[in-house]
Amino acid sequence: MPTLPVVGRAFDRACDSGPCDAVPAPPFRYLHLRGRLVNLQAEPPNHALTDAYRAGMRRLAGAVSVLTVGEGTSRTGLTASSLTSFSVDPPTLLICINKGSSVRGELLARGVFAVNVLAAGQQELAERFAGMKGLHGEERFAAGGWTQLATGAPVLDGALANFDCRLDEVIERHSHMIVLGRVVATRLAEAAEPLLYWSRGFRQLDL
Numbered sequence: 001m002p003t004l005p006v007v008g009r010a011f012d013r014a015c016d017s018g019p020c021d022a023v024p025a026p027p028f029r030y031l032h033l034r035g036r037l038v039n040l041q042a043e044p045p046n047h048a049l050t051d052a053y054r055a056g057m058r059r060l061a062g063a064v065s066v067l068t069v070g071e072g073t074s075r076t077g078l079t080a081s082s083l084t085s086f087s088v089d090p091p092t093l094l095i096c097i098n099k100g101s102s103v104r105g106e107l108l109a110r111g112v113f114a115v116n117v118l119a120a121g122q123q124e125l126a127e128r129f130a131g132m133k134g135l136h137g138e139e140r141f142a143a144g145g146w147t148q149l150a151t152g153a154p155v156l157d158g159a160l161a162n163f164d165c166r167l168d169e170v171i172e173r174h175s176h177m178i179v180l181g182r183v184v185a186t187r188l189a190e191a192a193e194p195l196l197y198w199s200r201g202f203r204q205l206d207l
């Protein structure tokens, strides 16, 4: 049974016989819906809290990756700092993508993608794939060297690490999709330092 905070006995009532989609009566706040835990409580927007959340998140230093999908002229991709490891066995990564992003269609249609962890010298690529240079889709691939590993998704030469993935699951929630990728091939560059993003700017390690 999940151990998240639960109001009442929602899980006992709704899920004793496994995942289900029955809506429990109030005061139950969470529902175990087809294997997912969903918060049923609608909350009004709180702009002060949103601003404070943003300010807090700016203090989170993170690695910078480029997620890539497609082949030939259908290639597209975006810069993302939301990459994290999900599980080692099986090797699975997690990355959060805005539902409005241009990668969404190709990602869902092809079911394969790559994540390229950028090295310190690849800031220009991070800017391209973040839309900072006004480039879209295939245009973003005009810089850098690109190849393929197992799935056919584009992988970037010189990246600290390339993860070639099959789409495992997509969970749509609020503005974003939580994308789980089953890693089927990896490639590592020669030892290099990472590109980081912190406090609204690209950074490098200063060791």
Ligand SMILES: Cc1cc2nc3c(=O)[nH]c(=O)nc-3n(C[C@H](O)[C@H](O)[C@H](O)COP(=O)(O)O)c2cc1C
Pocket: 064, 076, 077, 078, 079, 080, 081, 082, 083, 096, 097, 098, 100, 101, 102, 103, 129, 130, 131, 132, 136, 137, 197
């Ligand atoms: C450092 C950095 C990290 C980002 N991380 C994410 C992310 O994790 N998920 C996401 O959807 N967008 C992220 N973005 C924004 C996208 O890169 C940007 O909106 C991009 O233009 C989306 O591609 P599109 O315009 O083709 O849809 C990030 C941008 C920057 C600069």
